[in-house]
Amino acid sequence: MTVNGEVSFWFDPLPEPGPGLPGDAEADVAIVGGGFTGLWTAYYLAKARPGLRITVLEQRFCGYGASGRNGGWLTNSITGGRASYAAAGKSAVEEFQAAMNQTVDEVIRIAAEEGIDADLLRGGELTVARNPAQWQRAQAFAAAEAQWRGADVVLLSAPELAERLQVAGGLGGTWQPHCARLNPVKLLRGLLRTVRSLGVQVFESSKVLSIEPGLVRTERGEVRAPQIVRATEGFTAQLPGLRRRWLPLNSSMIVTEPLGPEAWNRIGWQGGETVGDFAHVYMYAQRTADGRIALGGRGKPYRFGSAVDADGATPEATLASLTKLLREMFPAAAPARIEHVWSGTLGVPRDWRASVTYDAGTGLAAAGGYVGTGVATTNLAGRTLRDLLLGTDSELARLPWVNRKVQQWEPEPLRWLAVNGLYAAYRAADAQESAGARAGAGTSFIASVADRISGHR
Ligand SMILES: Cc1cc2nc3c(=O)[nH]c(=O)nc-3n(C[C@H](O)[C@H](O)[C@H](O)COP(=O)(O)OP(=O)(O)OC[C@H]3O[C@@H](n4cnc5c(N)ncnc54)[C@H](O)[C@@H]3O)c2cc1C
Structure with missing residues (x-):
């Protein structure tokens, strides 16, 4: 039987939520949301200012959102694409790209420094073309990427692709080095342990009902704080006044049982690259550290009224379509049992571009709208929020996604x-x-x- 929902495969077993907010409290900085954005922000603030009173408020348990359910691609991708920032000027966009490339290195560095084993493997990002139209897009993509410093994309012919990965119908593809595979929950739990050891107070089972300058109201009491960070991504629409800010878009995943050596000999994939494709409704996959294929794609895209799934429960039709795709792409994995299917919610801005914002007048900050590329970007957001909240004039605080005006849906x-x-x-x-x-x-x-x-x- 395939396990359906239960948040995600990466949580096994599901954690017991930690202590909730015991009543009214005060903090220097209150952070709403215990995903990567919230925890990276807490981490960098605590490192920069030991003694700063930082409180994280999470509605269920840390990692309950997209951070505990994703495909584990630590990628340098700029959400919405570089071209969408063209108005900022080419060199500003290239600086942004350089910052994203460094972010991949930064996460790997911090994991090593803090003793977090997150099954990190830096194999780069492989995108495959499986029909002539996709192959044309691959070539056009590689040519366009060559115009940008720091993109570092290489076009692969069919034999070059086959050396890395045996994918059915593979006509070629592209590869770039700034990407690592990871187990998101191992990273998240390591980060949670680390921020707690730095003195950050993390309260779980503490749903926030509203945010206003200086005040966060929760089901368990109020937290007064001069600076408040909203890091609620795909759940943002549920907060008062924010229904049309970021659209909650669904993404779903399946994972196989571990494949045997014979299947892996046929598939290759020895480099551990993350694998995507050039379809319009694209897929993404990783070879897990314990030899499974985890593959994701778009299930039921959007629920009326910005509703979200119930603990990752996924329609049978989505399980069937992802399973079909996996078996088509990797016939050697066809006999493998699908162990788990789950879904999660992305935060999608109207222009598909992420943002980090801070208003010194109100003390209110926010970061998100990462669509499907937040695993690395949340780290950049955390460092940027640190600089904005502490008033440090830095290059990060001047990147073109900072204090961008976000259009409503x-x-x-x-x-x-x-x-x-x-x-x-x-x-x-x-x-x-x-x-x-x-x-x-x-x-x-x-x-x-x-x-x-x-x-x-
Ligand atoms: C299936 C799937 C696959 C993905 N694959 C990739 C990938 O391979 N690579 C990549 O880069 N990105 C991927 N993403 C996107 C990435 O996971 C997210 O961009 C990133 O995790 C966002 O982190 P976050 O902390 O901003 O949001 P979240 O992780 O969603 O955290 C928000 C937190 O806020 C909490 N919260 C919300 N509302 C409240 C409230 N009112 N009170 C208290 N707490 C609240 C939630 O419970 C949640 O824990 C994927 C996403 C999904 C769903």
């Missing part, structure tokens, strides 16, 4: 219609491309129209 039912319509269009485009209907003709017309409407590429 449309009200319902437009939001529901737009997002589900967009993904229906992308699925149709993928089906058309893999049926070879426009073989050699590049991106399907349907997908080009969807891209233009959504404005997210």
